[in-house]
Amino acid sequence: MIRVPPSLQRIVITGVGLTSPNGNNLATYREALLSGTSGVDRYHIRYVGDTLAGECNFDELKYQRRRELRRGTRAGSVGIYSAREAVADAGIDWDVIDRSRVGVYVGVTEHGNVETENEIYEIKGFDYDTSVWSHHHNPRTVANNPAGEITLNMGITGPHYTLGAACAAGNAGIIQGAQMLQLGECDQALAGGVSESIRTFGIFAGFASQGALAAHQDPAAASRPFDQDRSGIVVAEGGCLFVLERYADAAARGARIYGELAGYAMNSDASDFVLPNPDEQARCMRMALDRAGLGADQIDLVSTHATATPSGDVQECAALRSVFFNPSGPAGGGSANPEMLINNTKSFIGHAMGAAGALELAGNLPSFDDGVCHPTINVDRLDPQCDLPGLVLNEPREVKSVRTILNNSFGMLGINSVVIIKKV
Amino acid sequence: MTSAEIKKEILDILEAIAPDENLTDLKDEVNFRDQIELDSMDFLDIVMELRKRHRIQIPEEDYEQLASMKSTVIYLEPMMKDVVA
Numbered sequence: 001m002i003r004v005p006p007s008l009q010r011i012v013i014t015g016v017g018l019t020s021p022n023g024n025n026l027a028t029y030r031e032a033l034l035s036g037t038s039g040v041d042r043y044h045i046r047y048v049g050d051t052l053a054g055e056c057n058f059d060e061l062k063y064q065r066r067r068e069l070r071r072g073t074r075a076g077s078v079g080i081y082s083a084r085e086a087v088a089d090a091g092i093d094w095d096v097i098d099r100s101r102v103g104v105y106v107g108v109t110e111h112g113n114v115e116t117e118n119e120i121y122e123i124k125g126f127d128y129d130t131s132v133w134s135h136h137h138n139p140r141t142v143a144n145n146p147a148g149e150i151t152l153n154m155g156i157t158g159p160h161y162t163l164g165a166a167c168a169a170g171n172a173g174i175i176q177g178a179q180m181l182q183l184g185e186c187d188q189a190l191a192g193g194v195s196e197s198i199r200t201f202g203i204f205a206g207f208a209s210q211g212a213l214a215a216h217q218d219p220a221a222a223s224r225p226f227d228q229d230r231s232g233i234v235v236a237e238g239g240c241l242f243v244l245e246r247y248a249d250a251a252a253r254g255a256r257i258y259g260e261l262a263g264y265a266m267n268s269d270a271s272d273f274v275l276p277n278p279d280e281q282a283r284c285m286r287m288a289l290d291r292a293g294l295g296a297d298q299i300d301l302v303s304t305h306a307t308a309t310p311s312g313d314v315q316e317c318a319a320l321r322s323v324f325f326n327p328s329g330p331a332g333g334g335s336a337n338p339e340m341l342i343n344n345t346k347s348f349i350g351h352a353m354g355a356a357g358a359l360e361l362a363g364n365l366p367s368f369d370d371g372v373c374h375p376t377i378n379v380d381r382l383d384p385q386c387d388l389p390g391l392v393l394n395e396p397r398e399v400k401s402v403r404t405i406l407n408n409s410f411g412m413l414g415i416n417s418v419v420i421i422k423k424v
Numbered sequence: 425m426t427s428a429e430i431k432k433e434i435l436d437i438l439e440a441i442a443p444d445e446n447l448t449d450l451k452d453e454v455n456f457r458d459q460i461e462l463d464s465m466d467f468l469d470i471v472m473e474l475r476k477r478h479r480i481q482i483p484e485e486d487y488e489q490l491a492s493m494k495s496t497v498i499y500l501e502p503m504m505k506d507v508v509a
Contacts, residue, residue, distance in 0.1 A: 065443075065444045066443035066444050067443060067444050067461070070441075070443060071465070126476070130474055131475060131481075132472065132476050134472065135465060135468045135469075135472065136465065267461060391499075
């Protein structure tokens with residue numbers, strides 16, 4: 001193992017590549033978030049029928065041939081697009097760098113459901129004759145597929161794998177990438193998350209059966225975190241991968257630095273398959289703050305996970321209250337900086353599942369430079385239980401100065417992740 | 425199917441399997457792999473498509489018969505003579 005001295009442990013973001021239902025690069029995505037542009041639209045999927053979703057419309061042929069598209073998966077394509085865009089954005093000379101020193105760490109909520117559903121649908125037409133089951137099924141459904149397709153497309157011979165972390169996966173990918181840089185396992189990490197989940201009817205049917213699938217006459221108004229008239233989750237696809245580097249390497253090459261990973265944490269609720277646990281969410285935030293060496297009063301912007309389910313929104317708000325608005329709470333309690341703002345990105349794009357954490361962080365990074373906090377849209381009647389100080393509703397708000405962003409991402413089976421990024 | 429119809433069917437399958445390739449100049453006598461980018465998984469796709477479209481089962485030991493257009497058509501003719509184009 002290559003030993004990395006403590007002076008090289010600082011990890012920074014030097015590139016952002018993404019596809020979101022409302023933008024295929026950071027600039028257009030940010031513009032959509034500031035202008036209140038939703039990416040949610042009407043969507044049809046077999047068996048479930050007409051529903052709503054956030055669908056991406058990036059140019060698949062920008063980085064892949066049709067042959068690769070035919071053989072691979074949508075998650076692979078989302079990953080390839082995001083990774084290539086991130087590397088280009090980072091200004092890395094791809095023909096010169098040692099690609100054996102690049103690591104690929106891709107968070108996924110799930111993988112393989114889309115491909116398995118497709119094959120079952122296909123063999124149904126042959127009276128379930130398994131001899132027409134595709135030989136592509138296994139390479140498409142192995143859990144490392146989205147990360148592996150990136151390495152095939154980009155000629156990366158460093159490590160690659162996915163991190164199955166439900167809807168905390170985007171943050172989990174970032175955390176893993178940072179840790180591998182700190183261990184010296186790679187020199188550049190392509191890290192974040194992807195999702196192809198809108199291609200599986202099962203996720204829509206599952207949320208519907210759970211009573212947690214959003215429905216609304218106006219697609220753009222369907223995703224309504226913190227609003228009393230919310231009706232559930234809008235499923236979205238998307239991808240967001242960051243180029244992470246050690247600060248010393250980035251500085252040496254004169255890279256533009258979006259921000260530094262100040263702290264992070266992951267933990268588990270150990271309490272329920274689907275219901276969140278605000279005590280553990282709060283503990284996760286406190287751990288991340290401790291590791292960042294920051295007090296609750298030093299966070300300027302909180303990017304919430306809230307998905308527009310009543311229990312999820314309210315529980316996260318309870319956790320936030322405990323960390324930021326609770327002077328007599330545990331570990332000395334927490335009192336937010338009075339200027340601290342809170343927003344939510346799912347209100348624009350729906351829930352991008354494995355990509356959510358990374359996309360939601362990315363959309364907020366420009367606030368370090370432009371001093372604006374994008375809002376949570378679709379809040380017409382704020383749920384009193386979600387009425388937190390600093391919630392930015394419906395219109396963007398200028399901020400005196402954004403120096404730190406705390407990004408929450410939580411998932412089923414009680415998986416919690418928090419990433420804190422600070423301005424460099 | 426006549427041999428010409430079988431050839432047309434194979435070309436149709438190849439268009440789907442190798443969508444980036446220009447198949448207009450494909451030479452019947454030359455191995456597919458020497459003319460276009462095809463790997464073992466692609467060859468399995470040819471086998472799979474024939475199975476799906478015409479219920480033709482090609483045993484593994486006969487896969488080498490699918491090397492070129494000419495050998496493929498010769499191999500498939502007796503199996504597909506009763507298939508209606």
